[in-house]
Amino acid sequence: MFNNAAQMKSAIKDLHNHRESKKAQVIAISGIEGSGKRSLTEKIAAALRLDGLNVAVVHTDDWEASKEIRFNVMNSPEEYYLNAYRFDEMFEQLILPLKLFGSIKTSVNLDDAESPRQIDYNFEDIDIILIEGVYLIQEAFLDLYDYSCWVKSNFDTAFKRLAEQMDIEESQEALVNLFEMLIKPAGQYHIYTDDPIGNSKSIYLEEENTPHE
Numbered sequence: 001m002f003n004n005a006a007q008m009k010s011a012i013k014d015l016h017n018h019r020e021s022k023k024a025q026v027i028a029i030s031g032i033e034g035s036g037k038r039s040l041t042e043k044i045a046a047a048l049r050l051d052g053l054n055v056a057v058v059h060t061d062d063w064e065a066s067k068e069i070r071f072n073v074m075n076s077p078e079e080y081y082l083n084a085y086r087f088d089e090m091f092e093q094l095i096l097p098l099k100l101f102g103s104i105k106t107s108v109n110l111d112d113a114e115s116p117r118q119i120d121y122n123f124e125d126i127d128i129i130l131i132e133g134v135y136l137i138q139e140a141f142l143d144l145y146d147y148s149c150w151v152k153s154n155f156d157t158a159f160k161r162l163a164e165q166m167d168i169e170e171s172q173e174a175l176v177n178l179f180e181m182l183i184k185p186a187g188q189y190h191i192y193t194d195d196p197i198g199n200s201k202s203i204y205l206e207e208e209n210t211p212h213e
Contacts, residue, residue, distance in 0.1 A: 011147075024128060025099075026099055028131050028149070063090040102126050150200035152205045162179065
């Protein structure tokens with residue numbers, strides 16, 4: 001159990017120091033939506049870089065499916081869990097080549113009808129790949145990771161974070177409905193189906209009274 005980024009950094013650096021291969025190591029940092037994964041990941045990355053390691057940070061939000069797919073009114077929580085992110089493409093096009101060769105230059109297009117955009121990646125001589133996002137601790141992906149961490153949070157706290165962070169035009173009522181009808185039950189489905197707590201190598205529980213970012 002960890003409760004600050006410095007502890008996590010030390011564990012990952014120790015893993016790197018005892019690696020058996022020169023390939024980049026893949027670290028998955030996951031949790032429910034709104035658990036504070038991104039902030040933690042950025043802190044760990046900054047600390048590892050200060051120690052002289054080359055770190056690539058990959059946010060699964062950059063590999064979201066289009067809003068038409070994610071927020072289809074016919075979606076069940078299970079369908080949201082299964083289809084909201086383009087995980088297969090992310091691993092095949094970015095993570096596995098980067099792990100194997102240590103460097104990559106590529107782009108991903110988010111084909112969202114409302115706000116299409118392109119994410120560019122240009123990583124060189126990478127030692128550690130930090131992947132941050134929801135639903136990463138699935139049985140199909142576990143063998144791809146050298147280390148994994150579950151960021152523990154309750155759904156009430158997660159909702160408060162999302163309410164502060166999400167850039168949506170809808171009303172507060174719409175956000176509550178989205179969270180209660182889709183995001184929360186999809187997270188519960190993931191926890192029940194994949195047991196991410198049991199399948200993670202470590203658990204991160206933020207210290208009380210620590211400011212959230």
